[in-house]
Amino acid sequence: MQLQALTVVFALALVASLALKFWLAGRQVRHVARHRGEVPAAFRDAVPLAAHQKAADYTLARLRLGLLAQAFGAAVLVGWTLLGGLDALNTAVLSAARAWLPAPAVDLGYQLLLLAAFALIAGLLELPFDWAGTFRIEQRFGFNRMSLGMWLGDLLKSTLVGALIGLPLAALILWLMAAAGPLWWLWAWGAWAGFNLLLLVIYPTLIAPLFNRFEPLADEALKARVQALMARCGFAAKGLFVMDGSRRSAHGNAYFTGLGAAKRVVFFDTLLAKLAPGEVEAVLAHELGHFRHRHVPKRIALMFALSLGGFAMLGWLSGEVGFYTALGVRPSLAAPNDALALLLFLLVVPVFAGFVSPLLAGLSRRDEFQADAYACAQADGRELARALLKLHEDNASTLTPDPVYARFYYSHPPAAERLAALPRPAALAPAPLGAAAPA
Numbered sequence: 001m002q003l004q005a006l007t008v009v010f011a012l013a014l015v016a017s018l019a020l021k022f023w024l025a026g027r028q029v030r031h032v033a034r035h036r037g038e039v040p041a042a043f044r045d046a047v048p049l050a051a052h053q054k055a056a057d058y059t060l061a062r063l064r065l066g067l068l069a070q071a072f073g074a075a076v077l078v079g080w081t082l083l084g085g086l087d088a089l090n091t092a093v094l095s096a097a098r099a100w101l102p103a104p105a106v107d108l109g110y111q112l113l114l115l116a117a118f119a120l121i122a123g124l125l126e127l128p129f130d131w132a133g134t135f136r137i138e139q140r141f142g143f144n145r146m147s148l149g150m151w152l153g154d155l156l157k158s159t160l161v162g163a164l165i166g167l168p169l170a171a172l173i174l175w176l177m178a179a180a181g182p183l184w185w186l187w188a189w190g191a192w193a194g195f196n197l198l199l200l201v202i203y204p205t206l207i208a209p210l211f212n213r214f215e216p217l218a219d220e221a222l223k224a225r226v227q228a229l230m231a232r233c234g235f236a237a238k239g240l241f242v243m244d245g246s247r248r249s250a251h252g253n254a255y256f257t258g259l260g261a262a263k264r265v266v267f268f269d270t271l272l273a274k275l276a277p278g279e280v281e282a283v284l285a286h287e288l289g290h291f292r293h294r295h296v297p298k299r300i301a302l303m304f305a306l307s308l309g310g311f312a313m314l315g316w317l318s319g320e321v322g323f324y325t326a327l328g329v330r331p332s333l334a335a336p337n338d339a340l341a342l343l344l345f346l347l348v349v350p351v352f353a354g355f356v357s358p359l360l361a362g363l364s365r366r367d368e369f370q371a372d373a374y375a376c377a378q379a380d381g382r383e384l385a386r387a388l389l390k391l392h393e394d395n396a397s398t399l400t401p402d403p404v405y406a407r408f409y410y411s412h413p414p415a416a417e418r419l420a421a422l423p424r425p426a427a428l429a430p431a432p433l434g435a436a437a438p439a
Contacts, residue, residue, distance in 0.1 A: 031402035111339035185315030289374030
């Protein structure tokens with residue numbers, strides 16, 4: 001009876017999650033389409049109708065692809081679990097490991113092979129949607145600048161990097177699950193947290209350069225302006241860099257990366273091409289607002305707290321036979337089931353975690369408002385408003401999202417709310433974006 005109840009709970013949660021996503025997406029589609037024909041009054045003097053309609057069409061195209069991907073993902077999840085796909089893969093990998101590997105290496109080798117085989121198959125199943133997003137939607141709206149060869153090269157590099165990083169971490173966690181006793185989950189969480197902190201340090205210098213070129217900011221006037229802002233804000237960075245984002249996309253961005261002494265400021269070359277120096281300064285001041293309010297360490301702490309709860313739950317579930325059988329997997333009596341437990345947990349948790357996404361999105365939007373207020377105190381609020389409008393056009397972000405959809409998903413406030421909240425709302429009257437932004 002307990003087994004049947006767990007199966008029913010999982011099935012109902014999956015159906016409810018998918019229904020909620022489709023309902024929200026339907027609201028967004030109808031709302032964006034209904035307001036496509038007219039620029040909102042607050043933006044009428046700043047945003048051309050053509051840019052507004054492009055953003056609406058881009059939003060609708062991505063939503064429709066997302067709906068297809070979500071429906072396919074739900075079907076794949078049922079296939080992995082209730083229909084026995086993971087059980088069949090486990091049986092095949094265990095048989096192969098016993099045939100190919102020496103006896104002392106079978107237990108760990110089989111589990112690593114299972115994780116690798118699952119990741120490879122899951123990646124291949126998602127590949128058509130990644131391809132369609134890049135070469136159909138991004139290409140159609142003029143954002144994609146990648147060739148098929150570059151896309152495949154990125155795919156190969158990311159797969160190799162993922163294997164080089166992920167397999168040793170997985171081996172360590174599997175070893176802890178087998179050797180660290182009842183509290184293995186606490187040791188595994190510590191290893192996972194330490195690994196993530198290490199990754200923040202090494203990512204800027206060892207991993208990111210595998211995919212993009214990073215050159216020191218060459219514009220001396222802009223560099224002096226940025227350094228003066230950073231000095232006012234008490235922020236020290238390893239350097240100011242320009243990333244060749246234009247090789248892959250027309251979208252622009254700026255961000256901080258790294259941890260401690262490894263922090264660096266990175267500007268997309270596309271961002272520098274579109275924004276005036278004062279606007280770049282305002283965007284950076286916003287990012288420094290996140291630093292001043294300690295949003296990044298707070299988010300890391302929240303992620304670690306949630307992950308600790310997740311590891312504790314996994315520590316309990318991994319010892320319950322019903323956890324496996326209720327989700328379509330027969331646990332092995334002659335081999336460890338730790339990798340199976342990891343995979344099942346990673347498959348099932350997102351179904352339930354999706355219901356708390358409005359809370360996390362709301363916390364993120366609160367942080368964005370705080371960072372905007374800080375930026376207006378350290379730079380010109382009018383410049384920030386102009387920069388935000390240009391970035392909305394650059395990223396084809398709709399100005400008319402459905403309010404419920406935005407509350408559920410948006411990590412950044414909608415443009416109207418965000419600009420209205422700026423301490424200097426008079427900044428909402430820049431020149432038309434089509435004339436102000438260079439090509």
